[in-house]
Amino acid sequence: MSHLSRSRYYASSIATLMAGVQNPLQTVAIFAGLPGAAPAQITLRKTGWRFRIRTPMDVWVIKETCLDEDYLWASGALQSDWNIVDIGAGLGDFTVYAAKHCSEGSVHAYEPLAESFALLQHNLSLNNIGNVRAFPVAAAAHKGTLTLAAREQEAVSQRFVNAGEGSQQVAAVTLEQVLATLPGATCDFMKIDCEGCEFDLLLNSPAEVVQRCRRISMEFHDRVLPHSGVELGQRLSELGFQVRMERNPVHDGLGFLYAEHLDGAAL
Numbered sequence: 001m002s003h004l005s006r007s008r009y010y011a012s013s014i015a016t017l018m019a020g021v022q023n024p025l026q027t028v029a030i031f032a033g034l035p036g037a038a039p040a041q042i043t044l045r046k047t048g049w050r051f052r053i054r055t056p057m058d059v060w061v062i063k064e065t066c067l068d069e070d071y072l073w074a075s076g077a078l079q080s081d082w083n084i085v086d087i088g089a090g091l092g093d094f095t096v097y098a099a100k101h102c103s104e105g106s107v108h109a110y111e112p113l114a115e116s117f118a119l120l121q122h123n124l125s126l127n128n129i130g131n132v133r134a135f136p137v138a139a140a141a142h143k144g145t146l147t148l149a150a151r152e153q154e155a156v157s158q159r160f161v162n163a164g165e166g167s168q169q170v171a172a173v174t175l176e177q178v179l180a181t182l183p184g185a186t187c188d189f190m191k192i193d194c195e196g197c198e199f200d201l202l203l204n205s206p207a208e209v210v211q212r213c214r215r216i217s218m219e220f221h222d223r224v225l226p227h228s229g230v231e232l233g234q235r236l237s238e239l240g241f242q243v244r245m246e247r248n249p250v251h252d253g254l255g256f257l258y259a260e261h262l263d264g265a266a267l
Helices: 003-020 024-032 056-067 093-101 114-126 175-180 197-204 229-238
Strands: 040-043 050-053 083-087 106-110 132-135 138-140 144-149 167-174 189-192 215-221 241-247 254-261
Touching: 003 024, 003 056, 024 040, 024 056, 050 056, 050 114, 056 093, 083 093, 083 175, 083 197, 093 106, 093 114, 093 132, 093 189, 114 132, 138 144, 138 175, 138 197, 167 175, 189 197, 197 215, 197 229, 215 229, 229 241, 229 254
Parallel strands: 083 106, 083 189, 106 132, 138 167, 189 215
Antiparallel strands: 040 050, 144 167, 215 254, 241 254
16 A cells, blocks of 8 residues: 555544544544543444443544444444444454444443453443443353463454464353354354454354354454465355455555355355
8 A cells, every 4th residue: 555545544643533533633632642631432423332441542443443343244233233243343343333332232241361351341331231241251262271472452453373472361252152152153243353263163153053143244464474365365265255355555465355155144
């Protein structure tokens, strides 16, 4: 991407933030790193949703999820009776978004990092949300433990790594176990943002389990592990999904993948 294109993207994003939050000057102070500006609570102007944030990155993630609506499938909005799975819930940005739009359904959120999970729960409470079940575990192809880089200063930017200094072990459940907690053991929409674990989850889980997800929306990370978003797209296409991919407007190693089962229902 050219320098001009990046500049346009950031300029547009700043305008979105300034229009989308109730106190734009507070947001400016957070990004400027002014003393006492963060941690803080921000409120979205249109919806009144509130979020506890700690860093500018937290604010940026909320902008992408709740204002840009990056995770939405191309066909339109979430439906009120859908059952949603949020893999890598982080601070709860998409969990809150989905819970508010799917008031007749339920949202199951998975976040293994302790500090992120606490922030997720806090933000659910801030927004008086009662249709979410939150689980302090990771999702993977196999049950057991995963090694997570211990970088707690950013609740939304964790990655799974080889064991070593500064890493921690987290519990993991399978995708089949995740779906088993939902009606009919299927989900209408699964969002994934887990800094690399998407490859294990979708490439190594049994085909019939993945096919029980009607729609999948994810951010993929090409440079975390020796896999690519293209592999994910090929796998899902082979399993009967219609796939659309978009590259991140700024970062070459990131992108979004949207997949919907061609018959409109899980198998």
